[in-house]
Amino acid sequence: MDTDLARAWVRAIAAAVGRHKDHLTQLDSAIGDADHGTNMDRGFTAAAVAVAAAPAGTTVGGVLTLTGTTLIASIGGAAGPLYGGAFRAVGKELAGPVAAPEAFAAALAAGLESIQRLGTAAPGDKTMIDAYAPAVTAFTGAARAGADFATSAGAAADAAEAGMRATIPLQARKGRASYLGVRSTGHQDPGATSTALIFRALSEVTTG
Numbered sequence: 001m002d003t004d005l006a007r008a009w010v011r012a013i014a015a016a017v018g019r020h021k022d023h024l025t026q027l028d029s030a031i032g033d034a035d036h037g038t039n040m041d042r043g044f045t046a047a048a049v050a051v052a053a054a055p056a057g058t059t060v061g062g063v064l065t066l067t068g069t070t071l072i073a074s075i076g077g078a079a080g081p082l083y084g085g086a087f088r089a090v091g092k093e094l095a096g097p098v099a100a101p102e103a104f105a106a107a108l109a110a111g112l113e114s115i116q117r118l119g120t121a122a123p124g125d126k127t128m129i130d131a132y133a134p135a136v137t138a139f140t141g142a143a144r145a146g147a148d149f150a151t152s153a154g155a156a157a158d159a160a161e162a163g164m165r166a167t168i169p170l171q172a173r174k175g176r177a178s179y180l181g182v183r184s185t186g187h188q189d190p191g192a193t194s195t196a197l198i199f200r201a202l203s204e205v206t207t208g
């Protein structure tokens, strides 16, 4: 991944979140407060604008750190700091002009650590982690096996979507949805759904 591809990824996330805004909000209205679509749309629209205006010479890491900072500043609720912190952590890991698959895998793992540190959720708690963690595992496994960026990202997107679907029967143990107790079962987690969009966007821009 180079700087242009990092920008294209943020733009593709903004477009995907825009297209799925109503769906994300609908999922959040079932087990939350019906703002996840608007939160994500506001945040990634602002991030796409910010990275487009980033000065020449901005690195991949710089683009992704700026994305995180913008998400923190523009999204309220739980998802803003969690996604913002994750993008900042990913960006901080990537110092060079180009990120190879294995380096990007390590950066994604730093993003996961940030989400877990801040939100203290574990896999199976019905959160974005249930899509993010399998995506990191799949990306890392593919990259270590020598796959190129697009193949690694495709594996991550498939794993994120499987993780997203697997949140349906789970009972939420973190975030607003946990207030519903057993009534949170039978619904797909909104944050896991937006995480799947983020990884599918990565796969799409790297596949070209």
Ligand code: ADP
Pocket: 028, 032, 033, 035, 036, 039, 040, 076, 077, 078, 079, 080, 082, 115, 118, 119, 120, 121, 126, 127, 128, 129, 174, 175, 176, 189, 190, 191, 192
């Ligand atoms: P809020 O819950 O504040 O309204 P959003 O609706 O934007 O924020 O985001 C809700 C999503 O955030 C949930 O679907 C879940 O995936 C994620 N989430 C909430 N709390 C946590 C947490 N502690 N750790 C990880 N993800 C969380």
Ligand code: MG
Pocket: 028, 032, 033, 034, 035, 036, 077, 176
């Ligand atoms: Mg909400």
